[in-house]
Amino acid sequence: LSNKLETIGVSAFFGCTGFTGSLTLPSSVTTIGQSAFYSCRSFTKLELPNTLSVIPTQAFTHCRSLSGELVIPASVTEIGRLAFYDCQNLNAVTGQVTLPKSLKKIGDNVFLDTDNINTVNFLSLPEGISRNLGYKKKAVCLSDDSYISDLASGTVDEISYTRQMSSDWGTLVLPYSLTLTGSEPYHLYSIDNMTGEELVLKQLEGTVAAGTPCVVKRKGSEAELTFGSNIAKLNMERVAQDVGGMKFRGTYWTEDVNSGYVISKNSFWNVEELKNSTSVNGVKVNPFRAWLDGTSANAPAQLSMRIDGSTTGIDAIDALNDAEAEYYDLSGKRLVEPQRGVNIVRMKSGKTKKIIIK
Incomplete structure (x- = not known):
């Protein structure tokens, strides 16, 4: 295909069953029409450009010989329904496909009858994540630059959010x-x-x-924290x-x-x-x-900030916020962190305080 090509029209190669080899869409392509490669059953490899924002409805339906790993470009914001339906030989090695942080919307049964794909990994929370994607496991890994739709709903099998912590304290929702x-x-x-x-x-x-x-x-002093849950119901x-x-x-x-x-x-x-x-x-x-x-x-x-019940008439804020403080129980055993009850805190400055955490 010409590197000057920008648009592939609706049903452009519909039913080209004799089309074999690899399909590489040049970086000039920004638009693919609905059902553009529907039932092109013989080509074996697909490379999508980073200029593509939408993979439309039934774009690669019944491309049964398509094999190897499916890579969805980071530029894609929408995937239409049945886009890869019946692509039976995709992702045989990993059994997974990862959707980008940019994804805003996904349609029904996108990966229906892709027998080798058992897990769809989301790096965003798009509209339509609740829809049936072909009876696949849904795993979500979020970060600060993930796209989040206020229309996201439903239940996912796994979900986590990862945060880089530069200080001991922060906020979370x-x-x-x-x-x-x-x-x-x-x-x-x-x-x-x-x-x-x-x-x-x-x-x-x-x-x-x-x-x-x-x-x-x-x-502790971990720079990265992950907040995870299984079988999680989304609520925006x-x-x-x-x-x-x-x-x-x-x-x-x-x-x-x-x-x-x-x-x-x-x-x-x-x-x-x-x-x-x-x-x-x-x-x-x-x-x-x-x-x-x-x-x-x-x-x-x-x-x-003060933790409820953590002071005994002595201000414990400095002790709790001291990243290099050492904590001990009443028997002198060192603790990883303050525990419920009486704690002896030895601060970086050399001062020792007694704090009670209820």
Whole structure:
């Protein structure tokens, strides 16, 4: 095909059963028409260009000799129904196909009767993920640059979100529930109340519902945290929580923030103060994160955090936030992290504190 070709029309090669060899679409092609290669049963290899945004309905239906690994370009935003139906010999080696972070919409039965494909890996949450893709396992791996549709729904077999953590503390909101066992490399907290210039946190246990804004603290120093669930029902609704006259709310998309508090460097910072700083050009909240929206009566520049019940008259915030602190129980046994009950904390500065976590 000519490298000047831009468009392949509807049903252009429909039923070309004698078409053998490899089909390489040049990078000049931006559009393929519906059923363009329908029932081209003899060609064995397919290469799609990174200029393609839509793989339309029945584009490669009944291409039964098509074999090897199917690579969907990162540019693709939509895959129509039955696009690869009856491509029986695809992906025999891995048994999987991966769809890009850019994918916004997917149709019914895209991989019906592709016998060798047993798992469809999504790197986004597109509209139509609830549809039947040909009785395949659906696995979702999300990141901050994944496309998220507010129309995503249904149940997936596996789902996870991976975050790079540069600080010990952060915020989190997910479109699926998490069941906490206590063995995770992080703790999740709700904001119980606000007292003066301090947020009082309450540790969450058991199941955390989809759409719940949380404060997250990593247990160790891992730079990467993964929040995963199996047989997860998607729910794109988000539940805002009242905190001191403000709303603790989450987002699945990047949002501009004009008032309230955002978390940074292990504290919540006043947005107005940040906007007035010459070093800050606007304030944004990234996907899968939460912030305090609104205004506070006193509007301090900074809100520190304290875990509910963690103080015994001695301020324990510095101890809990000290990444190099050492924790011991009353018998002198060293702990990986603070435990429920009495903890002895030896800080980097050499100071020792006793804190109680209920």
